[in-house]
Structures are given as C-alpha cells and as structure tokens.
Amino acid sequence: MRRGARDDRCATYRPDVRHTRLGNAFYDVVKAADFPQARLRFRNDDAAAQIGLDGLDDAAWVQHFARFEPLPDNLPEPLALRYHGHQFRVYNPDLGDGRGFLFAQMRDDQGRLMDLGTKGSGRTPWSRGGDGRLTLKGGVREILATEMLEALGVTTSRTLSLVETGEALQRGDEPSPTRSSVLVRLNHSNVRIGTFQRLLYQDKHEEMQRLVDYCIAEYWPAAGGVDGFLDAVTGAVARLGAEWFMAGFVHGVLNTDNITITGESFDYGPWRFLPVLDPQFTAAYFDHQGLYAFGRQPDTLLWNLARLAECLVPLCDIEALQAVLETYPARFEAALGERFLWRLGLRAKTAEDGYRLASQVFGAMTESRLAFAQTLHDLAGGGGAGRIAASPQAAGYDTPRWQEALAALRRCDRAAGASEPGLEALGAVPPTLLIDEVESLWAAIVRDDDWQPLAGKLDDVQRYGEALRQLATGAGVETPAGSR
Incomplete structure (x- = not known):
C-alpha cells in the first residue's frame, strides 16, 4: 500500500545528526532485530518526500526501514x-526505548530537524x-x-513505513499467536518530558542545562532562557490538547514519556475516537479510574507540564516557571477557539469569540x-438550514439549545x-474510525489478507x-504544521 507524494514536494535528502x-x-x-521476513505493507511517499527519501525503490526502502541499513551520512548505529516518566501518575525510573530507537535525523523541506524513530x-x-516487537x-x-x-x-507524527516481519507473537490483548511488524515514524522530536525527569531523578543539573540548550537551539530558537523554553513547550502542548478536543480523540496513555517538547x-x-461527546469516555481498557478520559486530557497535559517545570527548578527561578504554567488555561481556550473556527471554516473577531461559540456548541x-x-x-x-436538513441526524437539532447554537x-x-x-467537497458524511470500523478493517487483513x-x-x-484544509482557507487560522 502506497500513499503518494503531493505535487508540491521537492525536498532533497539532508542528513543532520544532532x-x-x-x-x-x-x-x-x-542493533535492530534480525527479522525472518520483510514484506512491505505501507510506504508513505508523501512523508518520505518531505525529507527527500521518496525516490527510494522498494528494495532500498526495505533495506533501510526493515533491515535498518544506515542511511547515507546518518547515524551509523541506532x-x-x-x-523516565510518570505512568498513570506513578513514577517509573526503568523506562526508555524498549522496542524502538532513533534511526536517523535530517532536515525537512521547511528546514526543521526531523527524526526517524521505530516501533517494534x-x-x-x-x-x-x-x-521488543510490534504486532501487525x-x-x-x-x-x-x-x-x-x-x-x-492535529499536530501528529506520521507513519512512514510498515513492514510485516514474519514472526508469531504472543499477546494478552490479541488472539495469539498474532502477526508481527516493524514501524518507522517521522516526527519533529523524540525529546520527552520524561527525558528531563530522568536527569532530575539522577541529580544531573549540568546535563539538564545541556538538554535545555539543545532543545532551544534545535526546536525553540526564539525561547531565550529556561522559562522561555517552558513557555514555548506550554503553548505547543496547550495547542495539541485543543486539536485533540476538536478531533474527538482520546490518546489513552498520557504518561509523561508520551509528551514531547515539540507538542506532537x-x-x-489504545486510542479511540468519540462516538458522541462524552467527557468520561476512555480509550484504554486498563484505565479503570478514567484518569485519561476525554474530558480530563487538557488537565492531564497541564499536570505533565508541571512535571517538566519541576525539572527546570534547579536552573530557573521557581516564580517564573509558575507564572508560565498559569498561562495554560487561557492558552488552551484560545487554541480551542482557533481550532473550532478552522474545523468549521468560519471567521470570528477573536479567538475568545471562537471559544465562546465552541462552548455553546459543545454544550448542545x-x-x-x-x-x-x-x-x-x-x-x-x-450549519446552514439546508445542510442541517440534509443531515442523517437532522431531527436531533430540533431543540431550543441547538436552535440557539x-x-x-x-x-x-x-x-x-x-x-x-x-x-x-466534504461530502454527505465524514469518514470515521470508531472501534467497530477499526476492527472490521483488521478482520479483512487477518482473515483474508485483504488490504483493500x-x-x-x-x-x-x-x-x-x-x-x-480548503474549507479553512481564509479563516485566519493556520493549518497545524505537525510533521507535514
């Protein structure tokens, strides 16, 4: 399966190991695992074109992204x-890349430093x-x-490649044995809040400063100092929370090792998309307390940012860090208003007006x-009258609260x-990925090896x-760059 490159892609491969x-x-x-098989199942030429690798033929693609032969002038070894990180708010000092690694770094067509990381x-x-494996x-x-x-x-990593690897895996949450794979993702950074937590835990303040300097130089050059760095990360993470909200997306595992300093x-x-707007909806079957429920995701992101701020206390005045964290609620609300206007293709005088509209709609x-x-x-x-009348759920809008909204x-x-x-151009109904649809797509693959x-x-x-993206043209709100 191949996702084609868009016509406007013209990047050249520019390795830059940092x-x-x-x-x-x-x-x-x-070292990467030596897999018994390498069957290419998905290659994303659009993502590859972003970093100048779309010209690889399938044989070279497999050599690099399943056999992990180093890319030219890049990391010689993964x-x-x-x-470290908090997992469901319990600190774990035994984390790290347990089934993945950083494979390569390069510049994209915007000049940003990008990572190729693996899973499985x-x-x-x-x-x-x-x-250390990933199920297919x-x-x-x-x-x-x-x-x-x-x-x-949503500002997201991109799946660059998926290769089936020919092993039979035993898992407690899937019928086993189950098929195996190795995945390569493209994203802006793999530096996480947990990267800083490890240094605080080990009392390595000089290395903490080195990491902050690295992140400012490579990802947030306008940040200036330590509190400026936290300010930049806080803005990015607040924006991500708003993007998830507008997508109706529940990540499922918002541990501090899953939050990057670029807000991707x-x-x-165990992700899910909402069937209906339900603040209590959870994605992970093991999240018995609903800690990472849909409605708690914005607050969870702030909690994680507070853990980053704790790491920076040895390097910065605590009052300055606290002042940054206090900006999060207003920044989340402003970002939600912007994303709401983007999604609906509307204009408003201010993001605050967008947030008020969003609150009214979400209440309904x-x-x-x-x-x-x-x-x-x-x-x-x-929501013009004709559009509402044509909806398969038109009758549901016939309430006083909806009429007001x-x-x-x-x-x-x-x-x-x-x-x-x-x-x-949007069509009559949107594409969705509710859990039954996801399971149906997988059933075709596991039963008949049907990828169509x-x-x-x-x-x-x-x-x-x-x-x-076309709908939002002229909305005064940028499409999130993400890893695109």
Whole structure:
C-alpha cells in the first residue's frame, strides 16, 4: 500500500545528526532485530518526500526501514533513548526505548530537524523483559491514527513505513499467536518530558542545562532562557490538547514519556475516537479510574507540564516557571477557539469569540448526544438550514439549545474556502474510525489478507483532510504544521 507524494514536494535528502551532540549519557547504541521476513505493507511517499527519501525503490526502502541499513551520512548505529516518566501518575525510573530507537535525523523541506524513530525493532537495554516487537495489528492501528489525525488538523507524527516481519507473537490483548511488524515514524522530536525527569531523578543539573540548550537551539530558537523554553513547550502542548478536543480523540496513555517538547501527538496504543461527546469516555481498557478520559486530557497535559517545570527548578527561578504554567488555561481556550473556527471554516473577531461559540456548541452536543464527527461535519460553514436538513441526524437539532447554537453560528462570517463548492467537497458524511470500523478493517487483513478496505479508508480520510484544509482557507487560522 502506497500513499503518494503531493505535487508540491521537492525536498532533497539532508542528513543532520544532532542528538549525539548531547553525549552518550542520553542513549544506548543498539542493533535492530534480525527479522525472518520483510514484506512491505505501507510506504508513505508523501512523508518520505518531505525529507527527500521518496525516490527510494522498494528494495532500498526495505533495506533501510526493515533491515535498518544506515542511511547515507546518518547515524551509523541506532540509538535507544533514555528517559523516565510518570505512568498513570506513578513514577517509573526503568523506562526508555524498549522496542524502538532513533534511526536517523535530517532536515525537512521547511528546514526543521526531523527524526526517524521505530516501533517494534527489537530488544534494547530498556525492554524490561519484553520481546521488543510490534504486532501487525498495532502497526495498522498506528497508520489509521496518524492519517486520521493529520486529516483533522492535529499536530501528529506520521507513519512512514510498515513492514510485516514474519514472526508469531504472543499477546494478552490479541488472539495469539498474532502477526508481527516493524514501524518507522517521522516526527519533529523524540525529546520527552520524561527525558528531563530522568536527569532530575539522577541529580544531573549540568546535563539538564545541556538538554535545555539543545532543545532551544534545535526546536525553540526564539525561547531565550529556561522559562522561555517552558513557555514555548506550554503553548505547543496547550495547542495539541485543543486539536485533540476538536478531533474527538482520546490518546489513552498520557504518561509523561508520551509528551514531547515539540507538542506532537505520537505513540498510538489504545486510542479511540468519540462516538458522541462524552467527557468520561476512555480509550484504554486498563484505565479503570478514567484518569485519561476525554474530558480530563487538557488537565492531564497541564499536570505533565508541571512535571517538566519541576525539572527546570534547579536552573530557573521557581516564580517564573509558575507564572508560565498559569498561562495554560487561557492558552488552551484560545487554541480551542482557533481550532473550532478552522474545523468549521468560519471567521470570528477573536479567538475568545471562537471559544465562546465552541462552548455553546459543545454544550448542545453533550446534551443531545448526537454523533461527534457527523455533528461537526453538519456545522461546517455555519450549519446552514439546508445542510442541517440534509443531515442523517437532522431531527436531533430540533431543540431550543441547538436552535440557539445554530443561530450563533450563522451570524459568523464564512472563511473564503467555505463556499458552496468547498462545502460540497466534504461530502454527505465524514469518514470515521470508531472501534467497530477499526476492527472490521483488521478482520479483512487477518482473515483474508485483504488490504483493500484499509486502502479505501485511507483514501477517504486523505480526501476529507484535503477538503477540510480548503474549507479553512481564509479563516485566519493556520493549518497545524505537525510533521507535514
């Protein structure tokens, strides 16, 4: 399966290894597993074109992204990164890349430093008894998550490659034995909040300063000092929380080792998309307390940012760090207002106006329990009377609360892209990835080795994402760059 490159891609391959400058205390040199088979299942030429690698033929692709032959002038050996983290708010000092590694670094077509990291590439010193492998189903689920989130305007890692590796894996949460795979993802950074936590735990203040300097130089050059660095990360993470909210996405495992300092969504395990707007909805079957429920994700991100601030206390005045954290609620609300306007193709005078509109709409959605994705689809362009009447859930809008919300939306100006042709390009119903649909796509693969339903779904998702980006043209809100 191949995701084609867009015509505007013209990047050249520019290797630029930077992580090793931190020193070998930040990683372990490892070797990839020797897999018995390498069957290419998914290659993302659009993502590869972003870093000048779309010209690889399939044989070279497999050599680099399944056999892990080094890319030219890049890392000679993979690096398993070291970090700690809070897992469900319990501190764990035994983390690190346990089934993945940093494979390469290069510049993208915007000049940003990008990482190629893996998942399922074998055991490392941090595997903690695990086999270091990824199930094929897990790889398929990550493709689906990244493609849908990118389409919905979320700053996300991108799935570059998935190769089936010919092993039979035993898992407690899948019928076993189950098929194996190795995945390569493209993202802006693999530095996590947990990377800083490890240094605080080990009382390594000089290395902490070195890491901060590295992150400012490579990711946040306008940050200035330590508090400026926290300010930049806080803004990025607040924006990510707003993007998840507008996508109706539940990550499932918001541990501090899963939050990067660039504010990218990545590492997709037990994710879900909302059927309806339910603040209590959880993704992970083992999240018995609902710690990472949909409605708690914004607060959880702030809790994680507070853990980063704790790490920076030895380097900065605590009052300055606290002042940064106090900006998070307002920044989240502003970002949510912006993302709401982007998703619907509307214009408002301020992000605060967007947030007020979003709150009004979300209140009606929570009360009515209309389908989350279909509702936002219906409201595109302001939820005109004809669009609402044509909806498969039209009757659900016939309530006083919805009529009030629709009246407020219709008073907004449309973005230039939200013309009638722009709205028609969205189609009658949006593509969705509810759990039954995901299981159905996997069933076709596991039963008949039929990848066509997955390919068809990805095509639908990509088309919808292109239509959303066009809809938002002139909304005064940028499409999230993410790893694109």
